[in-house]
Amino acid sequence: MTTTAQDQSQKIRSVLVPAEQRPAPAGAVSASLTYGWRALLKIKHIPEQLFDVTVFPIMMTVMFTYIFGGAIAGSVDGYVQWLIPGIFVQTMIMITMYTGLTLNRDISKGVFDRFRSLPTWRPAQLVGALLGDQIRYVLAGTIILIVGFVMGFRPEGGLTGVVMAFVLLLLFSFSLSWVWTVISLLVRTEQAAMGISMFIMMPLTFASNIFVDPETMPSWLQGAVEVNPVSVVVTAIRELMAGMGDFGSVTLVLVYCAVLIGVFGPVSMYFYNRKS
């Protein structure tokens, strides 16, 4: 027993790295990517967490198209061309909510104490988590588009238009995630985060041009729908997918993204640094 203890001590002493041999800590980009890698490892170990990005999008697309299609546009066929881009945005945005929920659970664990004690750029811990989520968004988006295609969606913009729309939506999802990040840092429980997120999500997605043309709405609501970031995104995505990409609407989306990150990013970090 004593000899093994001595062996172990010796072994441990022999693997200590002298201070002057240590590398410089990872930079901001490399640290963010490393935290993103952690998110991927988690998907590998807990594949069940992909349930919401696989089954949920199929359900949403099929359900909304067939339930509202006839009522709103008279026929499902005509509605599909218009609705699929909207559903694409809505489903993706709803999935971003889970980012906040996962983070809320994750941050309360001991490992985040260790991350925060490391000499790396602190936002990397959140940026990395959001980057890892991009994989989930890509998966969800691909499924929606495939289901849409099966249901008769034929985007005029072709592959180029769809890919450009996809990239734009991923960027918007990343930007919007910072809103949920703030909420998840502010509230104590996952349930509370869920409640508040839904409270924001419902008007954001329904008071928009996803399902119906805003012209059918009362004028006061039209004003709100027009500035709703979701409407702005849906418009840009519809145009891109229809092959009528408009520089103005894309720029507007980018401005919204910049504002979301510019406001909610620093606010997130403020609360993250003070999280006890």
Add this chain to the structure above:
Amino acid sequence: MSVPAIETRGLVKRFGNTAAVDGIDLHIPQGGIYGVLGPNGAGKTTAIRMLATLLRPDAGEAHVLGHDVFTEPKTIREKIALTGQFASLDEDLTGIENLMLLGKLLGYSTRDAKSRGVTLLEAFGLTDAAGRQVKKYSGGMRRRLDIAGSLIVTPQLMFLDEPTTGIDPRSRNQVWDIIRTLVAGGTTILLTTQHLEEADQLADRIAVIDTGKVIAEGTPGQLKAQVGTGALKVRVADPARREEAAEILSRTLMTEVIRESDSAALTVRLEDESRAASALIALQDSALAVETFALGQPSLDEVFLALTGHKTAHEADQGDAPAAQEEAA
């Protein structure tokens, strides 16, 4: 070795109306092990979190290795490592993935992080568990991996928050050996514990903390001199004769005898352990059958009783509280 490892003055942290840390002054030189002893909710974890730059103090000053926690947190983070009360590991990932993650963040390339991880796992006897998720590790294995994670680059100062809470005695001895090894390698260690025995075994100096304040500070020898070197625990076979035994003990040892809630048990704080033998003889002379007659270290409760006059009653409503539940579970 000119700058102290830790220097604080009037350190305060409040949560709502309660002060978790209520004006702590510490002066800890570099080298060796410094023990912070206190019950659940005394403010140990909160103090460590402030020193490891995880929490901003509400008042006071703190310097870690000569750097201000308010203005130079990043420099401090380059020199310290933290092993939290609950393993600071990602339970969903495997052992090697955890070490690779930390290695990459500390600046190693993927390949170097992996080889560093493999080396550390080998040294800590965890090679067989390298590919297993940490949630399937035993408490002792988790602790060892946790400490290995703190040694990817050797820290100048290492915080160990209750490193042996919730692990079996054999693993505890292993962890103690590891801690001693690290100190011999030149790292300063600040360790918190709820057990006097642990602080006594490891620490060069101890601060006793209660309700956010340092109530005693000194070498283990000085503290024990204040508290009495040991505790004599006696359990009589017949509870009806306890009073009789208490009188004999009190007469032969000339000190106060504590009547425990167990109706057959007595505890005596001893100034001088060598006199225990004469007490045993005195009990035998009176034909008093004794079930237990044991000399031991005073428990944390007894230390507190001696230092403060009150027991460690506050299973606090603060951050430390879940530990008690986990231990009970």
